[in-house]
Amino acid sequence: MxxxxxxxxxxxxxxxxxxxxxxxxxxxxxDVAAAEDLIKVNKCGKCHSVDKQKDGPSFQKTAAKYKGKADAEAKLFTHLTTAPTIEIDGAKEQHQKMKAKDDAAIKNAVKYILSR
Ligand code: HEC
The missing domain is CATH 1.20.5 (Single alpha-helices involved in coiled-coils or other helix-helix interfaces)
Structure with missing residues (x-):
């Protein structure tokens, strides 16, 4: 018993x-839908696409670059929140900051990019 x-x-x-x-x-x-929506609202598509090189690297290329790197999420979060200086056709400019309701939404977009 x-x-x-x-x-x-x-x-x-x-x-x-x-x-x-x-x-x-x-x-x-x-959350793929939320990430795609945020990327659309921020007009990141002006310079990025999932699979095509534009002024900025495709998200697939970025995902490949960071594959297996433990600090990938932190690096991209910093990239999207601190407006680092980038170069487009030889001209230096500041990368666009991602506008979102909170950090979690940006982290979700980072995870989305890294999983393309
Ligand atoms: C005016 C064009 C432009 C816009 C708008 C833009 N980017 Fe970029 N982005 C670039 C360029 C150019 C690079 C490459 C920078 C480098 O490698 O030095 C880049 C790099 C990146 C990277 C790779 C960073 C890395 O460490 O390899 C990611 C991810 C990214 N952008 C995401 C975004 C997102 C998300 C948005 C919208 C909030 C956005 N970008 C808006 C031009 C742009």
Whole structure:
């Protein structure tokens, strides 16, 4: 009798653990629609596309450049929030800052770019 109750408790704990795990995975997933929307609203498409080189690198190229780098997200977050100096056709200018309601929205866009 005791044995049965113990295994029920174990099973319940396992179920809770699995649910928490699934939620954690969901929290990390990219919200593609939100990212594409933010990129559109910010008019990043003037210089970037997912797969074509424009004045700026394609998001696929950027994703390849940062593949396997642990600091990729931090680097791109800085890139999009601090207006670093860039060069377009030999002319120096400041990169556009991404405008968003909060940092989480920018981080989501960064994850989107890195997963192209
Ligand atoms: C006026 C053109 C222009 C606009 C607008 C622009 N970018 Fe860029 N972006 C560039 C150029 C040029 C580079 C390459 C800079 C370099 O490699 O020095 C770049 C680089 C990048 C990179 C790669 C950075 C890296 O470290 O490799 C990302 C990601 C990026 N831009 C995202 C965006 C997003 C998101 C927006 C909209 C908020 C945006 N850009 C708006 C021109 C632009």
């Amino acid at each position: 005791k044995q049965v109750q113990f295994s029920n408790v174990l099973r319940a704990l396992l179920a809770v653990g699995l649910t928490a795990g699934a939620l954690a995975v969901q929290a990390q997933a990219v």
